Amino acid sequence: MNTYTQITAVTGMNIRSLPQRLGTSSVIVIGIAGVVAVFVSVLAMSTGIVKTLSNSGRDDRAIVVRTGSSSELTSNLQQAAGLTIADAAGVRRGADGKPLASAEGVRIVNLVRTDGLEANAPIRGITSQGLAMRSEFKLIEGRMFTPGVNELVIGRAAQRIYRDSKVGQVLDVNDATWTIVGVFESGGDSHESELLTDADTSNSAFRRGNSFQSMTVQLDSPEAYETFRNAITTNPSLQVEVKREREFYQAQTKTISNILSIVAYVVGGIMAVGALFGALNALYSAVSTRAREIATLRAIGFGSTAVVVSVFVEALVLALLGGLIGAALAWLVFNGHAVNTSGGGLGGQLVFDLTVTPKLIAIGVVGACSLGLLGGLLPAIRAARLPIATALRAV
Amino acid sequence: MKYFMLIWAGIWRKPVRTILTMLSIVVAFLLFGMLQGVNQGINSQLANNNGNRLWTISRMSQVQAIPIGHMSRIKTVAGVREVAHLSFFGGYFQDSRNSIGAFATNIDAFANVYPELRITPEMVQAMQTTRTGAVIGKPLAEKFKWKVGDQIPIGMPTMSNKAGSNTYMFDIVGIFDPTPEIANSPLGTGFWFNYDYFTEARAFGAGSVHQYITTITDARKAGEISSAIDKLFANSPDETRTQTEAASLQAQLKQLADINFIVNAIVGAVLFTLLFLTANTMMQSVRERIPELAVLRTLGFSSTSMLVLVLSESFLLCAFAAMLGLGLGAIGLRGLGTMIGITAIPTIVVVMGIGIAALLALASGLPPALRAQRLNIVDALAGR
Numbered sequence: 001m002n003t004y005t006q007i008t009a010v011t012g013m014n015i016r017s018l019p020q021r022l023g024t025s026s027v028i029v030i031g032i033a034g035v036v037a038v039f040v041s042v043l044a045m046s047t048g049i050v051k052t053l054s055n056s057g058r059d060d061r062a063i064v065v066r067t068g069s070s071s072e073l074t075s076n077l078q079q080a081a082g083l084t085i086a087d088a089a090g091v092r093r094g095a096d097g098k099p100l101a102s103a104e105g106v107r108i109v110n111l112v113r114t115d116g117l118e119a120n121a122p123i124r125g126i127t128s129q130g131l132a133m134r135s136e137f138k139l140i141e142g143r144m145f146t147p148g149v150n151e152l153v154i155g156r157a158a159q160r161i162y163r164d165s166k167v168g169q170v171l172d173v174n175d176a177t178w179t180i181v182g183v184f185e186s187g188g189d190s191h192e193s194e195l196l197t198d199a200d201t202s203n204s205a206f207r208r209g210n211s212f213q214s215m216t217v218q219l220d221s222p223e224a225y226e227t228f229r230n231a232i233t234t235n236p237s238l239q240v241e242v243k244r245e246r247e248f249y250q251a252q253t254k255t256i257s258n259i260l261s262i263v264a265y266v267v268g269g270i271m272a273v274g275a276l277f278g279a280l281n282a283l284y285s286a287v288s289t290r291a292r293e294i295a296t297l298r299a300i301g302f303g304s305t306a307v308v309v310s311v312f313v314e315a316l317v318l319a320l321l322g323g324l325i326g327a328a329l330a331w332l333v334f335n336g337h338a339v340n341t342s343g344g345g346l347g348g349q350l351v352f353d354l355t356v357t358p359k360l361i362a363i364g365v366v367g368a369c370s371l372g373l374l375g376g377l378l379p380a381i382r383a384a385r386l387p388i389a390t391a392l393r394a395v
Numbered sequence: 396m397k398y399f400m401l402i403w404a405g406i407w408r409k410p411v412r413t414i415l416t417m418l419s420i421v422v423a424f425l426l427f428g429m430l431q432g433v434n435q436g437i438n439s440q441l442a443n444n445n446g447n448r449l450w451t452i453s454r455m456s457q458v459q460a461i462p463i464g465h466m467s468r469i470k471t472v473a474g475v476r477e478v479a480h481l482s483f484f485g486g487y488f489q490d491s492r493n494s495i496g497a498f499a500t501n502i503d504a505f506a507n508v509y510p511e512l513r514i515t516p517e518m519v520q521a522m523q524t525t526r527t528g529a530v531i532g533k534p535l536a537e538k539f540k541w542k543v544g545d546q547i548p549i550g551m552p553t554m555s556n557k558a559g560s561n562t563y564m565f566d567i568v569g570i571f572d573p574t575p576e577i578a579n580s581p582l583g584t585g586f587w588f589n590y591d592y593f594t595e596a597r598a599f600g601a602g603s604v605h606q607y608i609t610t611i612t613d614a615r616k617a618g619e620i621s622s623a624i625d626k627l628f629a630n631s632p633d634e635t636r637t638q639t640e641a642a643s644l645q646a647q648l649k650q651l652a653d654i655n656f657i658v659n660a661i662v663g664a665v666l667f668t669l670l671f672l673t674a675n676t677m678m679q680s681v682r683e684r685i686p687e688l689a690v691l692r693t694l695g696f697s698s699t700s701m702l703v704l705v706l707s708e709s710f711l712l713c714a715f716a717a718m719l720g721l722g723l724g725a726i727g728l729r730g731l732g733t734m735i736g737i738t739a740i741p742t743i744v745v746v747m748g749i750g751i752a753a754l755l756a757l758a759s760g761l762p763p764a765l766r767a768q769r770l771n772i773v774d775a776l777a778g779r
Contacts, residue, residue: 027675034668038661067491067561073458074485108456110636117649120456173455175632206459239561267426271665274422278672281415285679288409 006306010297014290014310015317021289024282028315029322031275032371036326036364039268041334043363044354046260048339052352053253056189057245059222061133064215064232067239071252072106072213079103079210081238085217088235090228092218094129100218102130104199107206109173112163119340119349121162122194123152123173125202125212133218134186142167142182147198150205153182155192157351161340176205190249193340193351216245256341272371279375283315287383294383295391304384311380312373319372323365330364331356398700402707408684413712416676420716420755421723423669424748427662428724429731431747432740434658437648439741446614447476448508449621450643451607454634457647460603461633468627474611474620479504480604482590486551486563488539495535497549497586499593499604502530508608509582511574518569522589528568529588534578536570543567549586608640666751674759677709681763688767689775702768709760710753717752721745 018025057063064085069075086101094100104126111121128147131137145151152171159165169180178197186192203209219225229242243251287294294307335356340349406413451469453459460482469478479501486497502522506514514530522528531541541547545567565588573583594601611620621637628635638646681688688701696704725740 023675023678027672030671031668034664038664069491108458110454110456118646120458175630175634267430267661270422270426274419274426274665274669277415277419277422278668281412281419281672281676284411284415285676 003303003305006302007309010302010306011310011313014314017290017293018314018317021286024285024289025318027282028279028318028372028375029325031278032319032322032368033326033329035268035271035275035371036323036368037329038271039264039367040327040330040356040360040364041354042260042264042267043360044330044334044356045339046257046264047357047360048352048355049253049260049350050250050257051355052188052350053190053249054246055187056191056249057247058136059244059246060219060224061245062217062219062225062228062242063245063248064217064240064242065213065248067241069241072104073108075213077103077212077215077240079212081240082212082215084235084238085215085232085240088228088231090217090219090224090231092220094132098129100129100133102127102133102199102216103212103214104130104216105202105208105211105213106194107202109171111171113161113340113349114163116163119161121158121349123202124191124194124196125199126196127199130199130216133216134191136187136189137184137191138186139182139184142180145181145197145201148201150176150178150197150201151181152178152195152197153184154180154195156183156185157188157192157338158194158349159183160338161349161351173205188353190350193349268367272367276371276375279315279319279371280378283311283375283379284382286314287311287379290383291386291391295386295388298386298388299392308380308384311383312376315372315376315379316369319368319375320365322372323368326368327356327361327364331361398704398707402704402711405680405684405704405708406712408680412676412680416673417712417716417719419669419672420713420752421720423665424717424720424752425724425727426665427748427751428721428740428744429728430658430662431744432724432728434655435741435744436739438655446617446639446641447611448640449609449611449617449624449637450640451609451624451635451637452605452643454625454636457606460605461607461635463602463604465628465633465635466604466607469607469609469624472620472623472627474613474616475624476610476612477504477507479508479608480590480606481505481608482593482603482605484551484593486549486586488547488549491550493539495549495586496581496584497551497588499590500587501590502587505587505608508610509577511577512571512582513573514569514571518571521568525566525568526589526592527564527566529565529586530569530571531567531586532578532583533570533572535584535586536567541567541570543570609637666755670755670758673713673755674762677705677759678763678766680708681705681767685767685770685775686778689770689772692770692772693776698768698770701770702764705764705767706757706760709764710756713752713756713759714749717748717755721748 064077065072065075066077082101082103086099091099091101104124106122106124108120109123110118113119131144139153140156142153145153154162154165164171165180167180167182171178171180180195184192184196199212203212217228219228225244232238232240232242297307298304334354337354338351339354340351451461451465453461463480466478466480469475481498481500484497484499486495487493488495502514503519506512506516506519512532518530522530529547536542547565547567548562549565550562565586577583590604609620609624611617617639621639624637625635688704691704692698692701721740721744728740
């Protein structure tokens with residue numbers, strides 16, 4: 001009988017006898033499922049944040065903040081600077097000849113979340129050019145706010161986590177009342193975690209005079225970025241930094257996304273080591289349960305290769321099953337689940353969805369299989385080296 | 396205890412299996428120790444805060460400024476001992492990536508309100524005689540190698556001064572040595588300078604602070620006094636929210652993540668898997684030794700002693716491995732914990748760990764123990 005037939009025969013026998021070893025087999029499956037589920041869930045958080053923030057911003061827009069500001073909240077610019085920036089080369093002009101530039105500021109207010117706790121909610125003061133520039137912005141309910149009146153539109157993601165967030169809801173902020181008049185969506189980016197109102201109304205309500213925090217400009221084209229950047233940074237009257245809008249938002253997630261990755265790999269790694277020991281244990285006992293059977297096979301002439309492969313395949317099948325179950329658990333329970341956290345430099349709460357992508361599932365399953373192979377190695381070697389005569393007599 | 400050798404022999408019947416099982420338990424308790432250590436560490440840090448300190452911030456949000464004028468009115472509330480204020484300005488040193496937590500404060504009151512920072516009267520004196528003076532904590536001084544007498548320029552993007560620049564010069568007049576509990580907090584690593592210097596230097600925003608910290612005479616009256624303070628400013632343009640320090644920190648932390656839930660979820664998943672593994676191992680081990688246990692029975696051991704034998708094996712295995720795991724977890728936390736300021740596993744976590752180990756031993760050892768107790772000698776001897 002050639003090697004290939006031997007391998008298929010022994011492996012087939014092994015797999016068919018798995019139900020007899022249900023207890024030990026399920027240990028491997030459950031152990032690895034646990035590891036993969038936790039690992040994938042934590043990475044899903046990181047993926048969710050990165051996805052939300054990389055959806056934010058377009059390549060043909062740029063953001064200007066004060067030098068040294070890591071985020072909009074720590075930046076502060078005056079009206080005069082704003083006019084200079086808007087007039088710089090590279091900024092597209094609207095049909096009326098005015099530059100498409102929006103001076104915006106974010107204020108933080110305390111709103112109650114659905115879980116009863118208060119959280120920092122960002123209210124962005126936006127100009128009409130700002131709204132015009134953002135083609136991804138769509139009203140999905142209600143109407144737009146009227147400038148000069150204390151009205152807000154709330155982002156779809158923000159609406160999910162704050163308690164009093166329906167259209168028509170009146171909010172008590174500082175000593176004034178604000179009414180939510182509409183809901184918007186903007187392609188799943190970070191602005192959906194915000195509330196928007198008119199910039200001038202916001203400035204007077206929060207007594208900020210004419211200062212603002214950031215200026216978003218529409219560029220003539222993505223390539224015009226360099227021209228714009230040169231014009232701004234070489235102007236001695238301005239102390240500002242320019243970034244492409246998308247890069248600006250991506251930079252904000254770097255810290256938290258790194259932390260989540262570290263947690264995923266450290267906790268996942270430790271759990272994987274534990275699962276490895278469990279798998280080794282289970283496979284060793286599988287081999288010893290089958291000791292007589294393996295010895296018989298070898299006595300009648302099956303080569304040790306067939307035995308080794310059969311143990312490996314058993315390990316792989318169980319690990320694969322565990323990996324798939326773990327990934328499926330993570331996907332079922334967590335995918336699309338809205339999570340919110342204070343998003344670093346964004347100041348207020350950032351809402352994002354846990355995203356279990358096919359790539360994550362693949363990573364989980366591959367990890368599970370590697371665990372299976374690692375765990376199967378030593379027991380497979382032991383199976384191949386069983387002394388036949390002793391094993392035949394074994395109890 | 397005379398049966399200890401019997402129990403020991405039973406455990407080491409199959410050395411490889413026992414070692415692997417122990418290692419799994421060690422890993423699980425290592426994770427438990429570290430994760431719950433961090434979780435409970437955070438909880439106890441919040442609880443440890445001085446019960447008679449209240450924080451007052453703007454009702455709108457903690458980044459909104461409130462007028463300096465509020466201070467004299469807060470002092471009129473009964474039960475208030477001293478009022479300090481602080482304003483956060485962030486700032487950076489040389490490069491915008493070297494961020495410094497710079498705060499403006501009234502240093503005399505501040506030193507009294509936070510005795511654990513150990514700001515000495517000499518430092519307060521020096522600050523009051525040097526307008527541009529600053530006191531910093533030892534960790535910050537060591538990080539940038541600053542000494543008393545150094546002149547430090549700090550860039551503050553949010554605050555232009557009247558000369559139009561964003562850089563402010565400070566003289567280090569004191570380096571305080573905070574207690575370990577507060578050393579890693581923003582207060583311990585802060586850069587503290589005089590509020591008065593700042594007021595006259597800044598171009599706008601004068602006359603306001605970010606937060607008041609009030610010490611009160613009786614911690615039990617914290618709720619009353621908090622409401623009394625907030626009532627002073629209700630229905631004004633600058634309403635306040637006053638809470639104990641612990642409650643404030645809790646609220647801030649809850650905004651970051653529900654850490655408690657996450658830790659408990661992960662630990663729960665790990666322990667469940669472990670239970671499965673250990674139970675399986677114990678059952679297999681006993682099943683293989685049924686004939687041997689039958690021999691013991693024929694020698695005269697009672698059925699109850701079989702139960703006790705198996706349970707003791709289970710307990711010994713789990714207890715030893717759990718202790719080892721917790722010990723390793725303590726070492727791991729000491730190494731990694733410096734980042735978050737929690738470096739030791741709180742006692743409660745150790746107690747929880749022991750409890751869980753005992754439960755694990757019971758749950759995984761009881762079914763096989765009952766089986767051993769009820770074995771029929773004749774059948775068992777025959778291997779059936």
